[in-house]
Each structure stands twice: as C-alpha cells, then as structure tokens.
Amino acid sequence: xxxxxxxxxxxxxxxxxxxxxxxxxxxxxxxxxxxxxxxxxxxxxxxxxxxxxxxxxxxxxxxxxxxxxxxxxxxxxxxxxxxxxxxxxxxxxxxxxxxxxxxxxxxxxxxxxxxxxxxxxxxxxxxxxxxxxxxxxxxxxxxxxxxxxxxxxxxxxxxxxxxxxxxxxxxxxxxxxxxxxxxxxxxxxxxxxxxxxxxxxxxxxxxxxxxxxxxxxxxxxxxxxxxxxx
Amino acid sequence: xxxxxxxxxxxxxxxxxxxxxxxxxxxxxxxxxxxxxxxxxxxxxxxxxxxxxxxxxxxxxxxxxxxxxxxxxxxxxxxxxxxxxxxxxxxxxxxxxxxxxxxxxxxxxxxxxxxxxxxxxxxxxxxxxxxxxxxxxxxxxxxxxxxxxxxxxxxxxxxxxxxxxxxxxxxxxxxxxxxxxxxxxxxxxxxxxxxxxxxxxxxxxxxxxxxxxxxxxxxxxxxxxxxxxx
DNA sequence: TAATAAAATAATATCGATAAATAGAAAATC
DNA sequence: GATTTTCTATTTATCGATATTATTTTATTA
Numbered sequence: 362x363x364x365x366x367x368x369x370x371x372x373x374x375x376x377x378x379x380x381x382x383x384x385x386x387x388x389x390x391x392x393x394x395x396x397x398x399x400x401x402x403x404x405x406x407x408x409x410x411x412x413x414x415x416x417x418x419x420x421x422x423x424x425x426x427x428x429x430x431x432x433x434x435x436x437x438x439x440x441x442x443x444x445x446x447x448x449x450x451x452x453x454x455x456x457x458x459x460x461x462x463x464x465x466x467x468x469x470x471x472x473x474x475x476x477x478x479x480x481x482x483x484x485x486x487x488x489x490x491x492x493x494x495x496x497x498x499x500x501x502x503x504x505x506x507x508x509x510x511x512x513x514x515x516x517x518x519x520x521x522x523x524x525x526x527x528x529x530x531x532x533x534x535x536x537x538x539x540x541x542x543x544x545x546x547x548x549x550x551x552x553x554x555x556x557x558x559x560x561x562x563x564x565x566x567x568x569x570x571x572x573x574x575x576x577x578x579x580x581x582x583x584x585x586x587x588x589x590x591x
Numbered sequence: 592x593x594x595x596x597x598x599x600x601x602x603x604x605x606x607x608x609x610x611x612x613x614x615x616x617x618x619x620x621x622x623x624x625x626x627x628x629x630x631x632x633x634x635x636x637x638x639x640x641x642x643x644x645x646x647x648x649x650x651x652x653x654x655x656x657x658x659x660x661x662x663x664x665x666x667x668x669x670x671x672x673x674x675x676x677x678x679x680x681x682x683x684x685x686x687x688x689x690x691x692x693x694x695x696x697x698x699x700x701x702x703x704x705x706x707x708x709x710x711x712x713x714x715x716x717x718x719x720x721x722x723x724x725x726x727x728x729x730x731x732x733x734x735x736x737x738x739x740x741x742x743x744x745x746x747x748x749x750x751x752x753x754x755x756x757x758x759x760x761x762x763x764x765x766x767x768x769x770x771x772x773x774x775x776x777x778x779x780x781x782x783x784x785x786x787x788x789x790x791x792x793x794x795x796x797x798x799x800x801x802x803x804x805x806x807x808x809x810x811x812x813x814x815x816x817x818x819x820x821x
Numbered sequence: 822t823a824a825t826a827a828a829a830t831a832a833t834a835t836c837g838a839t840a841a842a843t844a845g846a847a848a849a850t851c
Numbered sequence: 852g853a854t855t856t857t858c859t860a861t862t863t864a865t866c867g868a869t870a871t872t873a874t875t876t877t878a879t880t881a
C-alpha cells in the first residue's frame with residue numbers, strides 16, 4: 362500500500378501520532394480514565410506499534426496518560442478535584458515566575474508576539490455556539506499561543522516545558538467541563554488587562570492578574586465538576 | 592535463544608532499559624552531548640528497538656536526552672552554566688512548596704521515613720575515595736531517598752514528579768563534576784539540620800535551610816565547571 | 822448452586838526485518 | 852584548488868509477526 366501522505370501532516374509518524382493522541386485526550390474524544398486499546402488505536406491511526414507506544418510513553422511523562430502495572434497497558438489519566446487544584450496551584454506558582462522574568466527580559470520580538478496573539482484572540486467576538494468545532498479549535502490555538510507568548514521571553518526553557526505540560530493538564534478540564542456552558546465572565550478583558558500590564562512592564566500587576574485569571578477558571582470548573590469527582 | 596533472565600532484574604524490558612540508561616547518563620558513563628547510537632545500545636543492552644526507543648522517549652520528556660531533528664536521532668542533553676542555574680532556581684522554588692506542605696501534612700509514617708533515611712545516610716562517615724563505586728552508589732541511593740522522604744507527604748503528586756525530574760537534572764551535574772573532588776563542607780550537618788527543622792514542624796526554617804543546601808551545591812559546581820561551559 | 826479450575830480468547834510487550842533518510846567518501850566539474 | 856554532485860555506507864524510523872501475560876468463558880467439583 363503506497364502510503365499517500367496528507368500534505369498538511371508532516372514530520373514523523375511518531376510526532377503526528379503524538380499530536381493526534383494528545384488532541385483527542387484534551388478534547389475528551391478519549392475520555393478521562395478510558396483505557397487505551399493499542400490494537401484499536403493502531404488500526405484507527407493506521408500506524409504500527411512502535412511509534413504508537415512511543416507517543417503514549419511521552420504522554421505518560423506529561424501526566425495525561427497513566428501506565429498501569431506491567432503488561433496491563435495504559436489509561437487516560439482520571440480527573441478529580443484534587444488533581445485540578447494541584448495543577449492550578451502549580452500553574453499559578455510557575456507561570457508567575459516565568460511571567461515576571463519574561464517581562465524583565467522581553468525584547469521587541471516578544472512584544473510583537475504578545476500583541477499579535479492578543480490581536481488574533483480578540484477577533485473572536487463571542488464564541489459562537491453554532492459552528493463550534495472549527496472556531497473553537499482556532500480559538501484554542503490562539504489562546505494557547507497567547508499564554509505561551511506572554512512567558513516566552515523568560516529564558517528558562519525547562520520552566521517553559523513545565524508550564525506547557527501544566528497548560529495541557531488544566532486545559533483538559535476546561536475543554537471537558539466548561540466548553541459548552543455559558544460563563545458569566547469577560548475573558549477577553551482579562552486577557553487584554555494582562556497583556557497591557559505585561560507590555561507596560563508592570564510585572565507585579567501582570568502576575569497578580571495572571572494568578573487571578575488562572576484561579577478563576579479553576580473555580581468555575583470546580584463549581585460544575587460532577588459531585589462524585591469532588 | 593532462551594533468554595535467561597537475571598533474577599535481580601524484574602519488570603519489563605522497557606523499565607529496566609529506562610533505569611539503566613538513566614543511570615548511565617546520571618553517572619556520566621554516557622557523557623553530556625554524546626550521541627545515542629541506537630544500534631550500539633541495542634547490542635549492549637541486548638534488547639530490541641521498541642523498548643529502547645520507548646525508554647529514550649521518556650528521557651526526552653525528562654530533559655536528560657534531546658531529540659534532534661527528524662531522522663537524526665537523539666543525544667544526551669548538553670550541560671551549561673545557564674541550564675544548571677535554571678534547574679537550581681526551579682528546584683529551590685518547587686522543593687520549598689513541597690516541603691512546606693509536607694511538614695504541614697506529614698504523619699507518623701512520614702516522620703519514620705525521614706528519620707530512617709536520615710539514619711542510613713548518616714552511617715556513611717566519610718565518603719571513602721578508595722572503594723568509591725559501591726559506597727557511592729549506596730550513598731546516592733540514600734541521599735535521594737532522604738530528599739524524597741522530606742517532601743513525600745505534600746499530597747501533590749504532580750509536584751513530586753517535577754521535583755524528581757529536577758533532582759535528576761541537577762544530580763547529573765553533581766555526579767559529573769563534583770564526585771571526586773574534596774568539598775570543604777559538612778553535608779551531613781546540613782542534612783540533619785533540615786531533618787530536625789522538618790520534624791519540629793518548623794516549616795520556615797526547614798525551607799530556608801533547604802534552599803541554602805540546594806544553592807550551595809550549585810555554587811560549588813559552578814565554581815569548578817569548565818570555563819567553556821560558562 | 823457457589824466456588825474453583827481449565828481452556829479459550831484477547832491484549833500487551835517484544836522482537837527481527839525492512840524501508841527511508843542522512844552523513845560521509847569519492848568522483849566530477851568549474 | 853575549491854565546490855558541487857553522485858554514490859555508498861551507516862543510521863534511524865517504521866512495520867508486521869511472535870511470544871508472553873492478563874482476562875473472560877466454560878467446565879468441573881464440592
């Protein structure tokens with residue numbers, strides 16, 4: 362079978378499989394606690410075991426997948442209020458460190474990135490519940506870019522890695538439990554306030570706003586989290 | 592070939608390969624920046640590609656191995672003063688959070704673990720430079736157990752994972768650059784002071800001592816780090 | 822009928838082989 | 852002589868098959 366590669370997909374089988382798996386877990390297409398059946402995934406993704414297992418193995422380090430005991434495979438990490446609280450606590454602690462340094466070191470390129478991602482994000486007036494899928498995916502992309510841009514100039518690559526992991530871990534909660542609900546909140550203003558403070562090099566304010574932003578999201582998720590998970 | 596399994600080795604091929612690789616990188620048996628030749632490792636460890644690559648993939652997430660561009664394999668993460676400074680900064684930030692909570696929540700089992708690992712560690716009067724290998728490996732084991740025990744009761748599993756990763760990352764510097772040097776320092780006293788403060792539930796003191804302990808080690812490594820790495 | 826054991830089934834972990842890509846060496850060109 | 856090009860050798864990434872382990876089903880016994 363001549364494998365006809367989709368032009369948009371590039372890189373190795375491993376990396377595309379990793380992205381695909383991560384996305385399915387973040388969106389909830391593969392739900393919390395769900396068992397990962399290797400043979401089924403292998404068929405669905407049309408790949409062999411090696412790159413599939415390699416991808417899953419990465420997600421284990423990231424905490425999105427749990428490795429059961431030997432010979433008993435993998436499962437998507439379960440969700441719980443405790444886990445969300447921990448992830449939120451860590452995200453606040455680490456993003457504040459990163460943001461503070463980023464504001465300190467940020468150069469022109471950094472400002473450009475912040476302004477640009479902020480601009481793209483602000484173009485989504487209201488997240489139209491009609492044609493959700495496409496728009497949502499785009500919004501999610503820019504939202505992540507925005508948060509990444511803000512802390513991107515901190516010059517601490519290991520920390521950025523941690524922040525990225527924590528973003529994924531909390532993102533899963535938001536996308537699984539907050540997606541289709543009406544939230545009484547002006548996220549747009551929160552974002553622009555953070556961006557403004559950052560660009561004005563007001564580190565203290567920016568960090569405080571960021572903490573509040575992260576905390577508020579977590580609070581809203583906790584409020585709607587099924588009781589059996591609390 | 593009937594694969595005769597060594598009785599001491601247990602678990603999957605993957606997990607033993609992961610441990611072995613990690614150890615070789617931490618000790619410097621495979622040095623910083625060194626390329627990982629898959630076929631050579633495969634022969635040395637007598638395993639096949641799948642579990643080998645899976646193990647390497649994990650080490651990439653941990654930051655001990657770098658994945659080069661597609662199709663260009665892996666290399667052990669290089670060392671640099673900047674990286675050591677970052678890892679030190681993060682270790683201090685995160686271990687303090689963990690230690691503070693651990694002191695807050697620690698129960699009898701926690702106290703026992705701390706006392707026990709402290710005791711074992713203190714039995715190594717001076718690290719005899721003669722029969723280094725065996726003694727050093729044992730000391731390294733208890734040293735890690737001690738640090739793990741201190742923060743073990745924090746009830747933040749994700750944080751513990753981060754701390755473990757950071758311990759590895761800084762441990763590599765210590766074992767590669769400080770091992771055979773005489774250090775003008777009473778590490779034993781530092782450890783017992785931290786343990787005492789923790790058991791007395793004096794979180795503030797314990798955290799301060801821990802920060803100093805981590806910082807001091809880093810300072811000494813930086814002092815002897817080859818100039819081209821600074 | 823409940824509990825246990827045996828057999829069948831399904832899933833995982835690992836292997837050895839193949840295909841694809843890169844890096845290095847030799848030849849050709851300017 | 853330096854630079855580019857082609858060919859070869861090495862190395863990586865991926866595959867499909869096999870062996871091992873867990874789970875479910877069926878049969879057996881108390």
